[in-house]
Amino acid sequence: MLKIFISLVVLIFSFSSLSAQITIETERDSDGNVLLFAVNPTKVPYSVILNFSQLQNMTTPGGGNVTAIASPGRSKVATLKPTLAGQGTNYRYAYSFAKGNVYGKTKIDPIYLIPVAEGTPVKAVLNNNISNTLNKDEKDNSYVGISFIFEQPTLIVAPRKGVVAEMKMDYATDKENLNFSAEENYMEIYHEDGTITKLTVLKSGSAKVEVGDQVLPGQVLAESAGDNYQHGPHVRMVNQRTEKNGPDKLKYTYFPVVFATEEGNIEIKELSDFTVTHPKEIITRELNKKELKSFQSGN
The missing domain is CATH 2.70.70.10 (Glucose Permease (Domain IIA))
Structure with a gap:
């Protein structure tokens, strides 16, 4: 006979759990732009936030914080563009990530x-x-x-x-x-x-x-x-x-x-x-x- 009372516990999901690590790689193109790529070794998208603590003569569409989706594999998540041509550039950033798509939407209410x-x-x-x-x-x-x-x-x-x-x-x-x-x-x-x-x-x-x-x-x-x-x-x-x-x-x-x-x-x-x-x-x-x-x- 089934018991009608149950006391269960659920552990809170941790950002540092068994999830694989998302890494960031950078490249500079011929126009002097810095391209940032997320490498996602899993089979599903991750959300990534890039927090730029320094942007010397460089700009991003998202300002100091850029939120992007790291698709499985290698995908571009940000572009840093020089503000003034011929001037020195520098940047520094940290990033965090979480499994899932922060921008995800559904066409219908799921059941x-x-x-x-x-x-x-x-x-x-x-x-x-x-x-x-x-x-x-x-x-x-x-x-x-x-x-x-x-x-x-x-x-x-x-x-x-x-x-x-x-x-x-x-x-x-x-x-x-x-x-x-x-x-x-x-x-x-x-x-x-x-x-x-x-x-x-x-x-x-x-x-x-x-x-x-x-x-x-x-x-x-x-x-x-x-x-x-x-x-x-x-x-x-x-x-x-x-x-x-x-x-x-x-x-x-x-x-x-x-x-x-x-x-x-x-x-x-x-x-x-x-x-x-x-x-x-x-x-x-x-x-x-x-x-x-x-x-x-x-x-």
Whole structure:
């Protein structure tokens, strides 16, 4: 029997986490311009802020702070142009970066599938912020995602179209009665609107996709885990976007999303019971013509 109470914690995403390092390279062209390129070794875009502490006889379209998107590979993120020809130039800068596209937008309001195999009965529970466990004197009710709890192990699926940005799938433990582990297996999916979905508590070695793969809504990603947790098998899901935090800093913000359920498309705000449904109109609403044709031929 499923327990109706759950106290979960979610670690705040760190800018110095497992994410690969974005590096900056410079070149000078024949006109004396300095070109700055971001080298991004990952499969998804990153947001970059260049903070110029010195610009001697040089200008940029963004002034002292330039925000740009580092696409996978090598891409130009800024151009420094001499102000006066024939005069000396100099510059100095620092930079910061965060996974995701700070300028990302969506053509339609996205609707997410519950990331569990269709037909599975689940309980949806709002996650508890880790700060409430570390500091019990003050309550932090900020949104940190949702847990979907089920009785039997099942398959975990993509809640929305995207690209597999990162994963860790090598954690296995014989510990029992767990409530949380910082080593849990996870996958991150980058969406074309610049946001990221993170799915946590996945079975070790069960990945059905690889980093860089494009996945479609409802596509199987991995098998569930959590059998050795106090509350049994479950998957945790949290969504984040990258935002500017002042002129020269970036931050990750968690935000709630709308799910497709038996009761319609809703934002889950309290303990709820559902039988997972994956409506075709939700699966196909972000697909391009080629993907839609492939989906229709397969169904």
